[in-house]
Amino acid sequence: MRTGFAFLAVAGFLLSCAAAQSTCNLDLLIKCQGDFNSFLGIPSIANWNNPELLRQNVEVYFQYPGVQGLPHVCRAFSRFKNCLGQGNYTACTSVPSIVASSIKPRPAYEFVKIYTQFHFTCGAGYNTFLNNDCMSATWQTQQQTLTNCRHQFDSDADRDPTNVCVYARIATSCYETQFLNGCRSSPDPGWWSCEYERLGTAIMYPQCALRCSLPSAGGIIGK
Ligand SMILES: *[C@@H]1O[C@H](CO)[C@@H](O)[C@H](O)[C@H]1NC(C)=O
Secondary structure, eight states: HHHHHHHHHHHHHHHHHHTTTTTOOOOHHHHHHHHHHHHHHHOTSSSSSSSSHHHHHHHHTTTTTTTGSSHHHHHHHHHHHHHHHHHHHHHHHOOOHHHTTTTOOHHHHHHHHHHHHHIIIIIIIHHHHHTTTHHHHHHHHHHHHHHHHHHHHHHHHOGGGGGGHHHHHHHHHHHHHHHHOOOOOTSSHHHHHHHHHHHHHHHHHHHGGGOOOOOTTTTSTTO
């Protein structure tokens, strides 16, 4: 009950900001999410009502090297943005705004987290991913570990919201470790995966102000 209350308190704060935002057209979101899912061949029920299923299906693509992997997801993402148009895209990927459209706070957060991460994977993080084949290999071998890092964070944050930033740091390190281990020839994938999770947690917990950085030369390099 207490944790539910803490989450609602955050959601309530976000809702109070929502007044200033334009609303997400749910019919349009349903259409565009449907297009996204059929483009990627993933189940139509994988949407904001089931963000875990959506994430699992999207992240499977990260396990494929080359054009059938991340670039395919990024094409789907780009189509999704075009389908919604700038105004609805912004509204439909904002937690307060979709909560105002009667999507529950927790799944809203998980849903927005996925799309926020696309901005990185298909933007600043794109080349790092494509230049390091070990990254798709790591997504493949460590998928369950990465899922566990994420679920551990969610349950710790619910149980002990006061220390959420401690847990967010643990989660980003948990991601980073998998890619530092899986990609020993470059520190970049470690940074990438820290950043991936950091951007995701920052949606709900921006106060944590975590940072990801490349290990300094002489740290991982030359080990
Ligand atoms: C969202 O899409 C609807 C339907 O196309 C449109 O009427 C509305 O203006 C759009 N909202 C924003 C914020 O752009």
